[in-house]
Amino acid sequence: MSSPALEVAGLNKRFGGLPATRNVSLSVMPGERRLIIGPNGAGKTTLFNLVTGDLTADAGSVRLFGQELLGMPTQDRVHLGLARTYQILTLFPRERLVHNVVLSLLGLDVRRWNPWSILTRNRDLYERAHEALERVGLGDSAERIVVETSYGERRRLELAMALAQKPKVLLLDEPLAGLSQGERQTVRALLDTIPRDVTIVMIEHDMDTALGFAERITLLHYGEVIVEGTRAEVVADPRTREVYLGD
Amino acid sequence: MTRPAAVALAVCIAVLLVLPWIIGNEFYINMATQVLIYALFALSINMMLGYGGMVSLGHASYLGIAGYACILATIAGYDQLTAAIFAVTLSTAAAAFFGVLSLRAPGLGFIMITLALGQIVWGVAYRANDLTGGDNGIRHPARPMPFGFDIRDAASFYYFTLVVFAVALFFIWRFSRSPFGASLMGARDQPRRMRMLGHNVWLVRLITFVMAGFWGSVASVLYVYYNLFLSPHAISLQQSAEILLMAILGGASSLTGPIVGAAIITLIKNVVSTYVERWNTLLGVIFVVVIVFMPYGLVPGCKQLWMRLRSRKDKAAATVVTEPAR
Numbered sequence: 001m002s003s004p005a006l007e008v009a010g011l012n013k014r015f016g017g018l019p020a021t022r023n024v025s026l027s028v029m030p031g032e033r034r035l036i037i038g039p040n041g042a043g044k045t046t047l048f049n050l051v052t053g054d055l056t057a058d059a060g061s062v063r064l065f066g067q068e069l070l071g072m073p074t075q076d077r078v079h080l081g082l083a084r085t086y087q088i089l090t091l092f093p094r095e096r097l098v099h100n101v102v103l104s105l106l107g108l109d110v111r112r113w114n115p116w117s118i119l120t121r122n123r124d125l126y127e128r129a130h131e132a133l134e135r136v137g138l139g140d141s142a143e144r145i146v147v148e149t150s151y152g153e154r155r156r157l158e159l160a161m162a163l164a165q166k167p168k169v170l171l172l173d174e175p176l177a178g179l180s181q182g183e184r185q186t187v188r189a190l191l192d193t194i195p196r197d198v199t200i201v202m203i204e205h206d207m208d209t210a211l212g213f214a215e216r217i218t219l220l221h222y223g224e225v226i227v228e229g230t231r232a233e234v235v236a237d238p239r240t241r242e243v244y245l246g247d
Numbered sequence: 248m249t250r251p252a253a254v255a256l257a258v259c260i261a262v263l264l265v266l267p268w269i270i271g272n273e274f275y276i277n278m279a280t281q282v283l284i285y286a287l288f289a290l291s292i293n294m295m296l297g298y299g300g301m302v303s304l305g306h307a308s309y310l311g312i313a314g315y316a317c318i319l320a321t322i323a324g325y326d327q328l329t330a331a332i333f334a335v336t337l338s339t340a341a342a343a344f345f346g347v348l349s350l351r352a353p354g355l356g357f358i359m360i361t362l363a364l365g366q367i368v369w370g371v372a373y374r375a376n377d378l379t380g381g382d383n384g385i386r387h388p389a390r391p392m393p394f395g396f397d398i399r400d401a402a403s404f405y406y407f408t409l410v411v412f413a414v415a416l417f418f419i420w421r422f423s424r425s426p427f428g429a430s431l432m433g434a435r436d437q438p439r440r441m442r443m444l445g446h447n448v449w450l451v452r453l454i455t456f457v458m459a460g461f462w463g464s465v466a467s468v469l470y471v472y473y474n475l476f477l478s479p480h481a482i483s484l485q486q487s488a489e490i491l492l493m494a495i496l497g498g499a500s501s502l503t504g505p506i507v508g509a510a511i512i513t514l515i516k517n518v519v520s521t522y523v524e525r526w527n528t529l530l531g532v533i534f535v536v537v538i539v540f541m542p543y544g545l546v547p548g549c550k551q552l553w554m555r556l557r558s559r560k561d562k563a564a565a566t567v568v569t570e571p572a573r
Contacts, residue, residue, distance in 0.1 A: 054439060075442050078442075092437060099429075109426075111426045112427065119429050120424070122426065165445070
């Protein structure tokens, strides 16, 4: 059996007196699609923030392909193959879409240290950025400014920025949030095209769309892992009904 | 570059080149030199302010460190070139140290640390009588003779300053268009996102801090050559604030803004002050008016105004054309 792509063990985080993450352990195998569900305030996004390093964990361990991430700056974790999208859009609103993706590509390119060359003359970066935008169906919008685009388009831009980096482990924080039914299907179809060499952990509320996507599901409640298992197991578990499906 | 921009650039270069002939008067040629020196100060602080969103109130400390180092090394008997290189190197190294200290705190903390560092340099210059001459200041022996050229008269020194300024402007322009510049601006707008994209935000900011310190130090050496004198008054908090105001007044988000801001403030300080006693008040009024009506500064504000006027003119032209149809 191969080692997990992402392994979280005994992870703890408190905000003052409030425990946000309590002894969370989970391991995601390479190529797996993992869904993380739980009611509001269950600590789903906090878990992502601990994995990426936006927050500092109090205790525990997070391993990416066996390498310990805790104590490592966020940008170094990204260089190891970690990428994420944000639930609350975090883009560069006054820039063109293509520039957003170029910034993403630069993040893993040594040219980001170059204070002398003219950025727009780095044709290959722009070609790759265009490819990434085409992949999410934004090829024609590359030259538009982010504030001129629709919310759905921005969601897809978030995805393009993450995918452009060719991550090994991709964390998606509610990629369908705020989208219309039609847009959901588009994004969902897009997620299906991501190759299996990318491991995906996704937080999502839209069960109809998300359930079909994931092989395994982890249910968080008050910062704790309540249930974990295959789709059928978790849906059938009475505790899931209790805390999540509101039965 | 678009054609109007290229034409504008060519006109600017031509005007700057023939400026001493147009002016003729030595006082005003010196004024133009001062504008260039302050423009370089403002451009250097703007690398941090405009592109990095880092507000520094300690930029005059480079004038202190590089300025005194240059004068003292020259007095100690080193040749001018060695003294200048020593001064800029020392001051840039100090910028690295200051940067590490200042970048520990974001936002307001950053401003306060730069301010404190600036005050420390000022205090040392003020107290170290034996070295700096204290309040009386210290004289620089003479202007250098770069490549055997005599730059003692106003016009030659203007050209010397213009060459240094042009080189600096070119480097800073490239910087603003470079991948590094893009990372810096990204870090200004979305630091958290930039980290998540693999950028080392702290190091990007530190390098910018050092680069700004370097060009500030170059401007400082020019300042010493121009005045042939340095005293603690020149490196006070007011100096730092003025440099900052130049960049803000002209427009920190643009490359030309700090130059325009430096020109306006320097001219008001030196020219208008001979006619208007309360020139400081005038400066304050101008600043308030500009910020109220053009919150992003003069250059971006005028650009916006120009666009609006043009679109109105286009609309007016369009109505004239359609009128016969009515």
